[in-house]
Amino acid sequence: MxxxxxxxxxxxxxxxxxxxxxxxxxxxxxxxSKIKADVIGIDSVKSKRFGYVHYPILQFKYKQKQVCLVNDLSSINPKEVPAHMEIYYKEGIGISDxxxxxxxxxxxxxxxxxxxxxxxxxxxxxx
Structure with a gap:
């Protein structure tokens, strides 16, 4: 029991x-807020397992300010970089796909x- x-x-x-x-x-x-963010670059980080992991650098407007951050929650293929991504963002919480x-x-x-x-x-x- x-x-x-x-x-x-x-x-x-x-x-x-x-x-x-x-x-x-x-x-x-x-x-x-659901925001359409532009992918302006790739941040490559050396990983112990996979070699390099590529994260998108996003740029978008939020409350009349230009915000630029790295989305380290999802990796992308550097050969197939999307032009835009749909994300959820709030200042105190962060970013989500x-x-x-x-x-x-x-x-x-x-x-x-x-x-x-x-x-x-x-x-x-x-x-």
Whole structure:
């Protein structure tokens, strides 16, 4: 019985931790502004595993100011650099690509972990 409850608590905590990590993108999609940003360059960073990772340098207008930042959340192929990208931005929170497949998969995994954690924690052992 203790093993099942411990497993339930572990699943619940892992699901909540994953949901907390996804909350930044959720807040940006809810409260941020959807902006069409121009890709003005590429920032190449040496990586231990992959050689070089290429990040787009974005430039856009936000509240009558010109903002220029590196989107280090998504890498791009330097041969196929897009001219524009749709992003969500808020000054205090940061930048997000929006609702992506990775975001959807991790959201589903988080919900499943929380549900099974609650079920395992509340299950009574019947003999």
């Amino acid at each position: 203790i093993i099942i409850r411990t497993f339930g608590v572990i699943l619940l905590l892992l699901g909540l931790f994953l949901a907390y990590g996804l909350s930044k993108d959720s807040r940006l999609m809810l409260f941020g 929006g609702f992506t497949v990775i975001y959807a998969v991790f959201s589903i995994i988080s919900i499943i972990m929380i549900i099974f954690g609650i079920i395992a924690f509340r299950t009574k052992h019947v003999r």
